[in-house]
Amino acid sequence: MLNGLKHLVGGSHLPRFASTMLRACFAGAQNDIFSDLLIYHTSVEGDSVSLAAFIKDRARALGFDAAGITSADDLAATEEVLLQRIDGGLMAGLSWFTPARARLACRPQELLPGARSIVALAASYNAVEPPLEETGAPRGRVARYAWGSDYHEVLRERLWHLVEEIGRELGYSPGARTFVDSSPLVDREVARRAGVGWVGKNTNVLIRGLGSWAFLAAIILDVPLPEDPPLLTHCGSCDLCIRACPTGALLTPYTLDNARCIAYQTIENRGVIPQELRPLMGDWVFGCDICQEVCPVNRKAARSRWEEFQARGPETARPDLVALLEMDTPTYQARYRGSPLKRARRTGLQRNAAVALGNAGDPAARPALERALETPDAPVRGHAAWALGRIGGREARQALEAARRTEQDPDVREEMHEALAKLP
Ligand code: B12
């Protein structure tokens, strides 16, 4: 009977991994009668090694630039860190980042019952900045990760392709769950533990050859796979990112104060940007790349091969600020369909454009900012008032005084009042 079973599990008529699973059952058996089957344990390992190689190979063929594998064990130390950050107010503003979510994010087996392994993946978004025709008009800056198509959609589709290929190789559909950014899994720690990259002092995961210009994604599987070791690389004595951050959001190496980060303020904050941060935001209207641009590891980063992440055009990377401030809904819908910029919503982008115009200080933007004092969105009106206060001039004063007389929102009225008080 044993020989018959050996023949069965080794037989080429069974899909390779179905036979592996059968062997795995035997290898786990304690009964002496099956000791003969220990021989199969070696080939189980052999098969999971070759399945891991298959997954990495197919991941590459599907466009992913780096892949690694880690276990589905809890990420206990990171859970502690996340809970401490929430407790210390360092995740302030992200109401969805609750202790319950933080716990779940670090417990892969709760995210997928029966989870055994995590395939961690990275996809470069290091696109070339599109050439810009210099018109002299003030322009904003969009973080590189948002120059192309929405990575959530692009990568989720590829991840499911990969799951399908793994299923074909196994001969059955494995239990699997995919993750790209928005799902509750602590993407960076998974990538670090799987040896995909190391954590830089700016908290981003740096990947050999790609730098930190890479999205992270993951698949949790109920299939056992051999783990890759974490990398030993680290930042050494470099602290360029910490010194370059204009808002002081990087409190210490590896620690970000969410509410001070320009990325949070321009993308996630739906309301009022604290006044003390606005002058420090420069021309950023969606995200911020300063702590990545100064990173020496990024200087040698390869360009992205992903067509989807190439810049859609100069206006996506460096939008005309007045046009952004005055953008109507149809223009917004057409320009940002399928783009990550949609996350900030039209009024969020307009609010950010007002701040950037205030920082640019170009009097040519005054008429557009004056018109913005009439828009229905309160934060846009308030930030336009702030910008006019910075640009100054007689016309700005007249417009602010007139708008203040009819303004109903007390916060916006206060912004107008403060802007007027600052004018000479
Ligand atoms: C919330 C969030 C934000 C918040 C940041 C909040 C925060 N404090 O992290 C905001 C909106 C500000 C933001 C900004 C950005 N984000 Co974001 N964000 C996330 C999200 C959804 C959760 C991150 C999280 O859990 N943060 C909590 C902190 C504590 O966890 P962490 O940063 O992962 O923690 C790592 C380190 O802190 C480290 N650590 C903590 N303590 C210690 C101590 C020591 C000694 C050591 C060694 C390490 C260490 O452990 C973790 C990793 O191992 C992830 C997606 C996801 N599901 O994970 C994307 C994600 C982190 N973001 C991403 C990106 C691209 C960005 C931006 C670059 C976008 C931009 N250009 O504007 C900026 C970068 C800003 C910066 N300097 O980090 C990528 C990062 C890719 C990469 N290569 O690292 C992710 C992974 C999305 C993705 N799947 O691609 N983001």
Ligand code: SF4
């Ligand atoms: S993204 Fe910008 S604001 Fe945020 S930590 Fe980096 S440099 Fe600072």
Ligand code: SF4
């Ligand atoms: S700038 Fe220096 S310290 Fe910061 S992430 Fe890059 S190598 Fe590390």
